[in-house]
Amino acid sequence: MAIKPSSNSSFLFLLLLLHFYLGKSQLQLNYYSNSCPKAEEIIKQQVTELYNQHGNTAISWVRNLFHDCTVNSCDASLLLATVHGVVSEQTSVRSFGMRNFKYVNTIKAAVEKECPLTVSCADIVALSARDGIAMLGGPNIEMKSGRRDSKESYANVVEEFIPNHNDSISLVLSRFQAIGVDVEATVALLGAHSVGRVHCMNLVHRLYPTVDPTLDPTHATYLKRRCPTPNPDPKAVQYVRNDLKTPMIIDNNYYKNILQHKGLLTVDEELATDPRTSPYVKKMAADNGYFNEQFSRAVQLLSENNPLIGDQGEIRKDCRYVNAN
Numbered sequence: 577m578a579i580k581p582s583s584n585s586s587f588l589f590l591l592l593l594l595h596f597y598l599g600k601s602q603l604q605l606n607y608y609s610n611s612c613p614k615a616e617e618i619i620k621q622q623v624t625e626l627y628n629q630h631g632n633t634a635i636s637w638v639r640n641l642f643h644d645c646t647v648n649s650c651d652a653s654l655l656l657a658t659v660h661g662v663v664s665e666q667t668s669v670r671s672f673g674m675r676n677f678k679y680v681n682t683i684k685a686a687v688e689k690e691c692p693l694t695v696s697c698a699d700i701v702a703l704s705a706r707d708g709i710a711m712l713g714g715p716n717i718e719m720k721s722g723r724r725d726s727k728e729s730y731a732n733v734v735e736e737f738i739p740n741h742n743d744s745i746s747l748v749l750s751r752f753q754a755i756g757v758d759v760e761a762t763v764a765l766l767g768a769h770s771v772g773r774v775h776c777m778n779l780v781h782r783l784y785p786t787v788d789p790t791l792d793p794t795h796a797t798y799l800k801r802r803c804p805t806p807n808p809d810p811k812a813v814q815y816v817r818n819d820l821k822t823p824m825i826i827d828n829n830y831y832k833n834i835l836q837h838k839g840l841l842t843v844d845e846e847l848a849t850d851p852r853t854s855p856y857v858k859k860m861a862a863d864n865g866y867f868n869e870q871f872s873r874a875v876q877l878l879s880e881n882n883p884l885i886g887d888q889g890e891i892r893k894d895c896r897y898v899n900a901n
Contacts, residue, residue: 649883651725770818
């Protein structure tokens with residue numbers, strides 16, 4: 577027998593929906609055009625300078641967006657440090673391998689110098705990701721702003737929101753659909769795997785004690801050279817690049833690779849073979865323009881997930897700490 581939802585639960589659901597749509601509607605392009613006209617220019621300048629000094633920062637900005645926006649809201653909760661009773665989301669196993677958080681502080685300091693307590697850390701996460709994607713040869717994305725910063729960390733629920741590297745494609749799709757990212761956009765979003773690298777810790781289960789039969793044998797041999805032991809040291813520099821041809825360019829080579837069974841992670845292989853996702857994979861592998869279009873749409877959907885707006889949250893002075901009352 578179906579259970580009729582209570583009026584209270586229905587009301588709460590409507591409130592959540594209202595918050596979601598109001599949040600999306602109140603984000604806007606060039607949000608700081610009056611309050612801090614140079615904000616986006618300063619962020620872009622900082623992203624460019626950091627990229628020229630440390631190319632991998634651009635990949636970090638993309639990953640920051642994913643990890644921040646997937647957990648509850650695009651609210652910079654990811655950036656909070658462990659201090660004064662706050663446990664940082666960066667301590668989660670899902671944050672393994674993330675780095676360059678100190679350079680977010682560099683960007684924030686430059687913006688604060690121009691416009692104190694005006695530009696949110698959440699918008700810096702979003703806008704630096706936009707600029708980082710462009711630096712990596714990806715599409716130019718129209719990124720809205722107007723987010724505010726969370727006053728709390730969600731470290732205790734990170735693993736409920738962010739899929740593991742080797743979770744099933746069904747779980748990955750359900751997690752993204754729960755925050756408004758459809759199947760086609762999820763396939764595009766995973767195209768971010770075309771840049772960066774994977775620690776051996778996250779792929780040795782596909783190599784030892786026996787090689788995963790879905791892996792291309794020649795590629796598996798290469799992977800075993802890169803990851804020669806089934807128990808890699810998590811602190812050691814033991815990585816494999818996601819894409820050997822264009823490792824620092826966001827493009828559709830990722831899809832070509834996984835169609836050849838050269839994906840590093842379980843989800844890469846399942847993405848290429850699951851009937852719900854494989855048609856999109858094939859289309860993106862064949863058409864980089866289509867991939868760019870869908871990747872742009874996916875990043876916009878993700879970046880607009882449940883933002884704090886209006887008088888919610890705060891504008892942090894330092895992205896690592898909640899403002900003193």
